[in-house]
Amino acid sequence: DIRVVSATNADLRKMVSERTFREDLFYRINLITVKLPALRERREDIPLLARHFADRQAEINGLPRTEFSADALNFLSRLPYPGNIRELKNLVERTILVSGKPTLDASDFDAQYLRHDEPVKASESSSLAGMTLDEIEHQTILQALDRHKGNLSQVAMTLGISRAALYRRLEKFNITVNEK
Known part of the structure; x- marks a missing residue:
């Protein structure tokens, strides 16, 4: 290694x-x-890297192979990537896990892209204002459960944790789920 x-x-x-x-x-x-030049200096590598990250994500999580539309690859190739390759990796993995679609397009990546140049919206910052980390975690789990209709495998995948870790958090927050 x-x-x-x-x-x-x-x-x-x-x-x-x-x-x-x-x-x-x-x-x-x-x-x-x-x-090794920064990713923004070698944009021709972006489609290959995105494919690699998508294939690894599928292999690790037992998911079907995800395809990219031409506009998705175009979108990915235009981003600034101040976080370099790790930013691309996180964006590809997050988009695959959240969208759950077999073919991703630019709008899927756009919805998951964390813009560095935009200030946090007032509604986003005020919704977290005064909340403890536990409260934020509890709220995030509840939202994921709602979004995935109680499917714990999908919830754990979306949150980026194992099912065992999800069960521990459900117990910690006294959340009961009737898994579907």
Whole structure:
């Protein structure tokens, strides 16, 4: 398993000089420097990456393969991606899980896209104002249960948790469900 550390050679040299990074380790790992441009600089990779993330999501969750319309791939290719590849991955996975459709189009991604340049709407911020994290979690679970008509598998998938974790939260919040 390879882990990628986001630090430049200059960052590591500075850390060595400040004695916050071991010098011998720096020379062990400083064999090859790879410059990987940001996703926004290699937009031609977006359709391939989206396909990869969709296929992995299907495999992990036992879902059928999701297709993308041409306008969906066009939409994905135009986004700014300040969060880089992880932002694309999260958007693809979230859209697949929430929509549940076999073929996704631009409107599906648009509905799930978290815009970085838009301020939070007053209604959204005020609905969370004064709520504790537990209250927000409780409300989110209730909304997911309502949206999926009590289907716990779909609720857990939408929330990004296992069924066991969902059962623990249902018990924690004393939520009873007649699974359909």
